[in-house]
Amino acid sequence: MRLIELIEWEISRQDWAAMRCGCGDSAEHLAPDLLRLADDRAVGEEANGAGFEEHVWSPVLLWEPAPAVTTVALAALADPIPPEVRHRFLDLLQHMVAGEGTDAASARRGLDLPERCRALARQGLWLLYEEVASGRSVSAAGTAFEILSVVEPDRERLRGVREAAGELLPVCCRTGLCDDW
Ligand SMILES: [Zn+2]
Numbered sequence: 001m002r003l004i005e006l007i008e009w010e011i012s013r014q015d016w017a018a019m020r021c022g023c024g025d026s027a028e029h030l031a032p033d034l035l036r037l038a039d040d041r042a043v044g045e046e047a048n049g050a051g052f053e054e055h056v057w058s059p060v061l062l063w064e065p066a067p068a069v070t071t072v073a074l075a076a077l078a079d080p081i082p083p084e085v086r087h088r089f090l091d092l093l094q095h096m097v098a099g100e101g102t103d104a105a106s107a108r109r110g111l112d113l114p115e116r117c118r119a120l121a122r123q124g125l126w127l128l129y130e131e132v133a134s135g136r137s138v139s140a141a142g143t144a145f146e147i148l149s150v151v152e153p154d155r156e157r158l159r160g161v162r163e164a165a166g167e168l169l170p171v172c173c174r175t176g177l178c179d180d181w
C-alpha cells in the first residue's frame with residue numbers, strides 16, 4: 001500500500017497564496033488546477049499542460065509560480081501515475097525548462113526563473129532517464145530526452161544514453177533533429 005501521493009504532498013507544501021500568478025491573481029488557483037491535471041478523468045484544457053499558459057509560462061516568459069510548478073511536476077513523475085498523466089506533467093516540465101525570460105516583478109527581485117527551473121529539473125535527472133529507459137512510451141521518452149538535452153550538464157552521458165536507447169526514442173531525438181546542442 002502506498003502511504004502518500006508525492007504530488008499531493010508537494011502541492012500542499014508550496015505557499016501558492018504568496019505567489020503572483022501570470023493572470024494577475026494570487027497563484028492559489030494553481031493548487032486545484034495541478035490536482036486536476038493529475039486526475040486521469042480530466043478532459044480538455046484541464047487535462048493539458050497548455051492550460052497553464054499565461055499563468056505560469058508563455059512562449060517568452062515564466063511567472064513566479066514556475067519553480068513551484070517544476071517541483072510538483074517532478075513529484076508527479078515519481079508517483080505511479082497513468083501514462084497519459086505522465087505525459088501531461090512531462091509537457092508542463094518541458095515548458096518550465098524551455099523558458100527564456102522572467103516576469104518583470106520577479107526580475108526586479110533578482111530572480112532568474114528559467115535558470116531556477118532548470119536547476120530544479122536537474123535534481124530530477126534520474127526520473128527523466130528512467131522515462132527514456134522504461135520503454136513505456138516513445139513519445140514520453142522523447143519529451144524526457146528533450147528536457148534532458150536542456151538540463152543535463154554531462155553531455156557524454158546524454159550522448160551515450162541516446163545511443164543505448166535507440167528506438168525507444170522518437171526519430172527527432174535519435175537523429176539529433178530536435179537538438180540545439
Ligand atoms: Zn493564474
Ligand SMILES: [Zn+2]
Pocket residue numbers: 142146170171172173174178
Ligand atoms: Zn526529439
